[in-house]
Amino acid sequence: MDDDDQPLIPGLPDDISLRCIARAPISSNPTLSHVSRSWRSVLRSPFPFTLRSQLSIADPILTVSIRRPTTGQSLWYHLLPRLHHHRPLPIPPPPHPTVGSSSVPLGPRLFLLGGSLGVPCAHVQIYDSRLRRWSLGPPMSSPREFSAAAAVRGVIYAFGGCRPSAASWSESLDPAATLPRWSRVPSPHGVRQKWMHGTAVLGGKLLAVADRGGIVFDPAAASWGPVPPALVLGWRGRAAVVGEVLYTYDYLGKVRGYDWEKGEWRQVEGLERELPSFLCGATLANFGGLLCLVWEGRGKERGKETEISYAGVDLSRTEGGGIRGRVVWLECGVLKVPRGSSVSHCVTLEL
Incomplete structure (x- = not known):
């Protein structure tokens, strides 16, 4: 019998099978696409993603663009931070x-x-x-x-x-x-x-x-x-909102959060040992409730490269009203691009 005539999962109606496939993590799609041609066809269609959205089980996926200094063209990628050793997935410009x-x-x-x-x-x-x-x-x-x-x-x-x-x-x-x-x-x-x-x-x-x-x-x-003037004075570069607190970095490269109700900035504690000082800036995004930071650094290839690194930070309030951060994952040098390249866009999509 032709593969296309087989049920997606033996013994189950296809509508039930589709719901099972849709619940699998997005990270498993490359492996699942090898099950059969019918599975590959399903995974390449928008249906599983639409169903995931309806079931409120969509996964966050980080999407960035890197602008190259010489050509002015941008390289676009999906980043899957929770998959260790997973290479950035190029997407069309x-x-x-x-x-x-x-x-x-x-x-x-x-x-x-x-x-x-x-x-x-x-x-x-x-x-x-x-x-x-x-x-x-x-x-x-x-x-x-x-x-x-x-x-x-x-x-x-x-x-x-x-x-x-x-x-x-x-x-x-x-x-x-x-x-x-x-x-x-x-x-x-x-x-x-x-x-x-x-x-x-x-x-x-x-x-x-x-x-x-x-x-x-x-x-x-x-x-x-x-x-509010206090917010303007402390807002540098790209910011992100997590838990109704706006986060950015100060002139010393420290990550800070602005509490709108209290009208004040608080430095995020607990990041000093694991993250660099963002003196040259960083791009921030809300990644499924985590604060994601993406930054450029000098590559190892005799200064000819720029390395892109990123980290996810879990945020919590201290008893005194401060903000504490805990690095959940850290990926260094995931992208190596020409020297002088910079992150021009960084957003979180839902799949």
Whole structure:
């Protein structure tokens, strides 16, 4: 009998077998694809990932892009940190290579907004990790580069990265709509700035650091306001929110967390021995409730290479209200790229 005519699992209906296959960890897919052609076909389809999402058993998967200094092109990878000795999985680059684009993760999809192709563009490039394929989404109303962008309750918001006088300085997109299209979000001229240097979502509000101070946008109340001065002063580079605390690093390279309710920064204790000081910066992401840090370091090949390393940190509160971190995993030198390369995007998708 032809392999395609066999049941997926002998003795079980295929609909039950599909649920069993979907519950297997994503890391086992390469091995499971060798069971049979029918299994391979199932694992290459989006169905198991859709089912995993419906069952709330999706796994986080770290997705990064590394920008090379000479060509300006980016290399994209999936990183699977809990698999020891697992090589980074290359993924196809977007159809339009851009500089200064903003990345927004939404479930299994990554939305890459705008950027520059010599001049700012309005492209929306969508990567579907279930299919490992890029597609083009509805273009933004305003071309943007180095904008603020994030998703709040399934809706993508983008602002800045264009002239403050632009009619669509701020706009939104609901990808789940029947006919997704960008809509202008009213914003007072007093808050508008061009360049945005960091974005995060905290308490359902979109926070952004700009050239002059910062901006808070509350989609539920449709209100705009300034970021607290203490937050702006301590926010360096890319930040991540874990457990309603915003994390970044200070000028000494120490990881710190900002408590919005208390309005203060606290250094994360317990990381000094296992992690380097991030004097040259690091990229942060929320990886399934862990704080993930990705950084560049000097390679061993006579300074000709840059090594990419990353770590996952479990965070907890101390009795005195401080923050303690415990390194759960540490992967050093997982990628070796040309000297001068840097991490341009780092997000967590769900598969």
